[in-house]
Amino acid sequence: MKKIPVIIDCDPGTDDAFAIALAKASGRLDIRALTPVSGNVGLEHTAPNALALNDYLALGVPVGKGADRPMIKERVINPATHGENGLGEVELPAPRCTFEEDPAWDVIYREAVAQKGELEIAAIGPLTNIAITLLKYPDIKPLIKRITMMGGAWGVGNSTPYAEFNIWIDPHACDVVFKSGIPITMVGLDATRQTFFTAEEMDRLLAPDCAISPLLRGIWEYTRAQKAREGRESGIILHDALAIAAIYCPEVIRTEPYFATCEVRGSLTEGQTVVDLPNRWKKEPNVDVAMSADKEKLYALLQEMVAFYQN
Amino acid sequence: MPVLLDVDTGIDDALALLYLLGEPRAKLLGITAMEGSVPLAQVARNTLAVLRLCGREDIPVALGAQKPLLGRFSPSGKVSIHGENGLGNVSIPDPVRRPAPCRAVELMARLIEESPERVTVVAVAAMTNLATFLLCYPHLKEKIEQLVLMGGAAWCRGNFSPVAEANIGRDPEAAQIVFSAGIPVKLAGLDVTYKAYVTAAERAAWRDCGTRAGRFAWEMFVHYAAFYEGAPGCALHDPLAAAWALDEALVKALPAHLEADLCGRYTRGATAVDVGGAKTGRPCNALVGVEVDREAFAHRLLAALRRLP
Numbered sequence: 001m002k003k004i005p006v007i008i009d010c011d012p013g014t015d016d017a018f019a020i021a022l023a024k025a026s027g028r029l030d031i032r033a034l035t036p037v038s039g040n041v042g043l044e045h046t047a048p049n050a051l052a053l054n055d056y057l058a059l060g061v062p063v064g065k066g067a068d069r070p071m072i073k074e075r076v077i078n079p080a081t082h083g084e085n086g087l088g089e090v091e092l093p094a095p096r097c098t099f100e101e102d103p104a105w106d107v108i109y110r111e112a113v114a115q116k117g118e119l120e121i122a123a124i125g126p127l128t129n130i131a132i133t134l135l136k137y138p139d140i141k142p143l144i145k146r147i148t149m150m151g152g153a154w155g156v157g158n159s160t161p162y163a164e165f166n167i168w169i170d171p172h173a174c175d176v177v178f179k180s181g182i183p184i185t186m187v188g189l190d191a192t193r194q195t196f197f198t199a200e201e202m203d204r205l206l207a208p209d210c211a212i213s214p215l216l217r218g219i220w221e222y223t224r225a226q227k228a229r230e231g232r233e234s235g236i237i238l239h240d241a242l243a244i245a246a247i248y249c250p251e252v253i254r255t256e257p258y259f260a261t262c263e264v265r266g267s268l269t270e271g272q273t274v275v276d277l278p279n280r281w282k283k284e285p286n287v288d289v290a291m292s293a294d295k296e297k298l299y300a301l302l303q304e305m306v307a308f309y310q311n
Numbered sequence: 312m313p314v315l316l317d318v319d320t321g322i323d324d325a326l327a328l329l330y331l332l333g334e335p336r337a338k339l340l341g342i343t344a345m346e347g348s349v350p351l352a353q354v355a356r357n358t359l360a361v362l363r364l365c366g367r368e369d370i371p372v373a374l375g376a377q378k379p380l381l382g383r384f385s386p387s388g389k390v391s392i393h394g395e396n397g398l399g400n401v402s403i404p405d406p407v408r409r410p411a412p413c414r415a416v417e418l419m420a421r422l423i424e425e426s427p428e429r430v431t432v433v434a435v436a437a438m439t440n441l442a443t444f445l446l447c448y449p450h451l452k453e454k455i456e457q458l459v460l461m462g463g464a465a466w467c468r469g470n471f472s473p474v475a476e477a478n479i480g481r482d483p484e485a486a487q488i489v490f491s492a493g494i495p496v497k498l499a500g501l502d503v504t505y506k507a508y509v510t511a512a513e514r515a516a517w518r519d520c521g522t523r524a525g526r527f528a529w530e531m532f533v534h535y536a537a538f539y540e541g542a543p544g545c546a547l548h549d550p551l552a553a554a555w556a557l558d559e560a561l562v563k564a565l566p567a568h569l570e571a572d573l574c575g576r577y578t579r580g581a582t583a584v585d586v587g588g589a590k591t592g593r594p595c596n597a598l599v600g601v602e603v604d605r606e607a608f609a610h611r612l613l614a615a616l617r618r619l620p
Contacts, residue, residue, distance in 0.1 A: 067446070068449070071380075071446060071488065072484055072487055072488055072491075072573070103447070105447060132446045132447060135376075135380060135443045135446065135447075136414065136416060136446075136447050137414075138377075172380070172381060172484060175381050175382075176380065176381060179381070179382060264381065264484075264573070265573060265574040266574075267574075
């Protein structure tokens, strides 16, 4: 089967690391580039992390540095969840590869042109890089086959009562993406929350030794300790991994097409992805919204990933 | 002084362009265009035609945005002050060349990178091109000397909404990106541009100054002036921004904290100005124009038109 050419726009990020590892292990994705953006932690961490992951996972792809802040809002980061360094304090070997000279938006455009309409984008951080790409290159739209984004929620948020982190960080960028006319799959909290892996499940998943066990176990141990500090139920949601899985294994989520828009002006609702579930606005659907996820399927894909790195 | 100009030509844009072409202290490096009161193709045509009229076909023109950062322009539906062709329905010869085969932001980046000196950007349209440039090339911010913007209305009534001026009101998010970029901003808003008017007699002097540029300027303003009947003269919004870029002393301005309102139900697109940052404690990021030396301004314009072909 032909591999799907994909750019992973990311903010590694603990679940980003799992997601990128999964993308490589799947054998179904032709990763064309990593384009880090400021998000979970600042670009000063996410960009070097992307480089380090590129080497550690033997991706050998271009890494184009993206935005170091949201389009308009002030920058906010999330070091509690991801550790100061963004990878749960896991120290990867210093990378030998270097950044592309071109920034993320130029790398994305270049690849989109080269792939002649077949390129997909996995956007698993705030959407700043993608929005800047669309603003600089409005002609890119017919060249992107689909954007699969981890972000948003039609139900309950996490950063605020209504907003999911990636969108809340840069709602304006999400607005640009939603209005772009490019086919979009939105893998939001409504779906990712259904893939909560318990401590027991994570321990079982990561028990077999593999080439990247230090990374995977280090992240899981950081998260376990963090959850304990916060007195929350032990376990982890690998949000970004679900979005990656959805690209090559669509049955891992169930989607429905809706009109969706992003609230950029609200106070309590800022960053909310407003999905017109009841079709009140009678607008053409622009987003395939993940309504649910198949946790067992994702778990199986992650087990395959571990097996891949054992060889 | 190396200058980049962003326009949506437009009668007063055209006059701002004529001023910069006729001002020996200004070195106009290039022009970027965006959709405005007329479609982008017409903006391009007008800009290139004015350059041809002045024999300055060496100056590159590149096309940029056709809509604001987020979404669409809301059509005003009013009869445009700029006339159907954007130049007060005055016809001048069509340009013989086409716009540069690159994007507006790419032209800006190239010219700024190549300039040995820091560049002044004069922006007299909605701020979409400038904001996109700042998003794409944040490392070039330090090579920009100043941003001189026609836009906003700090305390006077707006012309887009009761409180918002059109260049800000049409793309408030772009304006906010520009205001908060950390580059010194001079804001020539309606507070001061309405005071920068020229009388019928002063315009007649353009006609009689002996150049085709002067004659063209006068002709365009026959249409424009009809919108200012009863006033002492017609306001030259965009040319004031261009002139202020060259002459600090032309405009009296207040240091202030400046933001574009993005969220108000009624105030979206308004320029919120806190003089000295006194009420909000926020840092001053702009000089907000309040008074103009009108006669000196009119004099400089006429002198510039005289120097053109």
